Amino acid sequence: MAWHDADSWLSRSFGPYLSTILLAAFVSVALPLLLHLYIYRKTAPTSLPAFLLIGPSGAGKTALLTLLERGNPSPTHTSQAPLSVEITLPSDTAAASNKYRSASDPTAQKNSRFLLIDTPGHGKLRHFASAQLVAPQNLKGIIYLVDAANLSSDSAGVSGSSSSGLTEAAEYLHDILLALQKRYTNTKTSKGPGETPVLIAANKMDLFTALPAPLVKAALEAEITRVRDTRAKGLLDSGIGMDEDGDREERDWLGDGGEGKFTFKQMEEVNVVVEVKGGNVVGGQGGEVGEWWEWISRQL
């Protein structure tokens, strides 16, 4: 039986036979299904709202992540890679969108879940965080964690007019806010990137050297003003004109005009609402993160 015989498998597979039709039908139905299943299992549940954890190294980002996930913080070390974790809101803090839903509504459960993305804070590894900012997937907000015990100026180094901890925190925050502002100004569509709430979470309130939240806010604003000044006067960098967005030679300032004192209020013009709240991950029973939970639930 050669391949060109009337009843060879090749001829059959092109002939009007029931089995052939059934097989073809089966394949054409099953293949997309299988493909879908395969790909779906591989990709993230992207529909979940996401929050980004950013901050200098040692601020307690990873500790906070484990605390929110498990209810108690695990010991941590310097991170080298980002980590996404799915977290469910505790039952006593309901998501904002659930306010008018009855408790037995099954979608209520779904709405209280979100992804928290931890990023490394080490100076060399911040590109993970900036990559997340550029291509956000359902990004609902940014939590910028600072170590409030490492900001006070009396712990300043011998030569610095401000402590290096504060400078680092302010520089990083400046860069993040600038990136958010750029994202806003660069989107030409009317839709825009929407509102990006930023929570500045002043961590380690359990330590007695920690600054209270209002002072953290003032210190950061003052320091960002200084950072903005020197950045404005600094040299252009070699990447000018490299990005798609521009042969624009001029630089971007943070806030309006880049003059005078910087305040977080100025960011509202570019749809970035900044709030500062205190708390601590370690110490007490499971830390003091109620205000942060409340902020997260408000964004959902």
Place this chain on the structure above:
Amino acid sequence: MLDSFEILSTSGVVLWSKTYVPVGANIVNSLIRDVFIEERTKPAADDGAGSKPMYKKEGYTLKWTTAKDLGLIFVAVYQSLVHLTWIDKLLDNVRALFTELYKDQLRQPYTSAVDCPFDDYFDRQVQELEKTADRTATRPFEPTPTVEFTPPSSSGTDNGPDAPPPMPGLRKAPQKSVYSDTTSTDATPVPTPETSRPASPAVSHLLTAKGGPPRASRRAKKKASATSAPQSSGDESPAHRMRDKKAAAKKGARKWDDFGMMDEDSTDNLDYSTTDLAGSTDAPAAVEAIDSASWGKRTGKGEFVLKDLDEEMDSILANAGAKKASSEPASGIVGSSLGAVSGLFRNVVGGKTLTKEDLAKPLKEMEDHLLRKNVAREAAVRLCESVERNLIGLKTGSFTSVDQTIQTAMESALTKILTPTSSLDLLREIQAVTAPNPLNPLAAPRPYVLSIVGVNGVGKSTNLSKICYFLLQNKYRVLVAAGDTFRSGAVEQLRVHVRNLSELSAREGGSVELFERGYGKDAANIAADAVAYAAANAFDVVLIDTAGRRHNDARLMSSLEKFAKLARPDKILMVAEALVGSDSVAQAQNFNAAFGAGRRLDGFVISKCDTVGDMVGTLVSMVHATGVPVVFLGTGQHYGDLRGLNVKWATRLLMS
């Protein structure tokens, strides 16, 4: 004594840890920072057979191993004073066990928690390895396996079976090694030639006095006996040795049993160690007595659970060993061609587990590519090695080929290298030094001192003038010190620059002056004078030019140390040409080391970047050789042609 053992993920979460003595978190943190992130200390890593890389910090020694595909790091921390020879094996075993037991949990996305009751496994591993280590250590004539302080690459002699046997009769039968292919799950100890000769009392005394808890001191004593054994064993009679051999065998068996009886037997345990020390004459008898008893116990029911655990552990470890062996290419035509086809397929679709062989060729191409971009060979090789280290054992993502994977890995390696650890805002630093500080009135404002060093003819004076121009634009008062008292015409050249600059900046509000003392004087003294003069005359910044010097001219290089001491610059920048080729690494390293202990370069200025197009490899070579960041790029002939480094720009050029 092991202080602590931690299993952590690359994302920073400690999954499991065992602490014997609390160790500050900063110890492991600095390991991660220095070795994994900043790659300041280059680990002579060697996966598998060789000994593990190590890192020292504040009196601790850290050894580690990684499981790349799962993103795990296993770290053992112990005091540098003690020599632990079994740590390498422990790391390997724990890695094999942990990854096998919890791999499903570890692969779970979107969670950081791993439920791992690992304590039992770990304890038993430690006990077992300590035991075998003690045994190996007591072997006579054995080259002491405490190879920790030799570089890992050179220490091929593990304490394994392939250690050269000093005497034919003494060749040790292969001990129960985890990666040996003998899948013997039975723990019946193999008779080992061993002397249980006591330590000299003095030594043991010393160590006992030091030891804290009883267990630790016991081990210390054993150690002592181990180290003293080689000297004493020279005069042993064969008969003596025979008897000892027997004793050792029994001893092993008994200890094995102790695991089963852990708590009840602990007193015996201590007893035993004292008899061990008391002298070889009565030791065998005592040992035998206990032995027979425990042989009986061994068949008892009491130890079932623990034995199961042991068996499970052994089989996992044996499997790991077998897997390693079977990962060798399949033999036969069918096997190999099938493998090739599926390899090709996976190369396209992704999901291929990368091996050294897969990476060899594309990495070689990558290396050539980097060389074409003017990256020094040394740096290119090391970069490729680090990429290889990071990729071996990883799976390629879906729909990414090996080449693409290497490309992205190299890109992120370059980004990591070129990105400075802390920000390089010169103006901020100047502000911090020169502005009066209301909070810290003791630190009186003083001029900021910046000096420039480099090889002859790379453009030191030119770049100094560019920096000067930049500072003048920011309305600073700048003093330029002519520290090149060597080359004729150098001072005149600076004078011209200063005249030009003061004309240019007259409108902007800055002011600049030249400080010169002619030729032939000692540059270090001139620099110190200039700083004093600037402080007295309320200058904000002092820029010190220095004589160009060949980096291999020992006499001129050594004068830099004095210079750094006298002038005490806040910042020392080295100027290098973008054109420089293979010499760049040596240049950077020599200059970096020239300022004496405790002072290094603070940054590089890479000049003439406009002349090299996309061949900006010098950036990478210099930074990779020293870990010192690039602060400025010179990009042209004008005073304004000075730029900061944009890392994205540089990596894009390098990868193009």
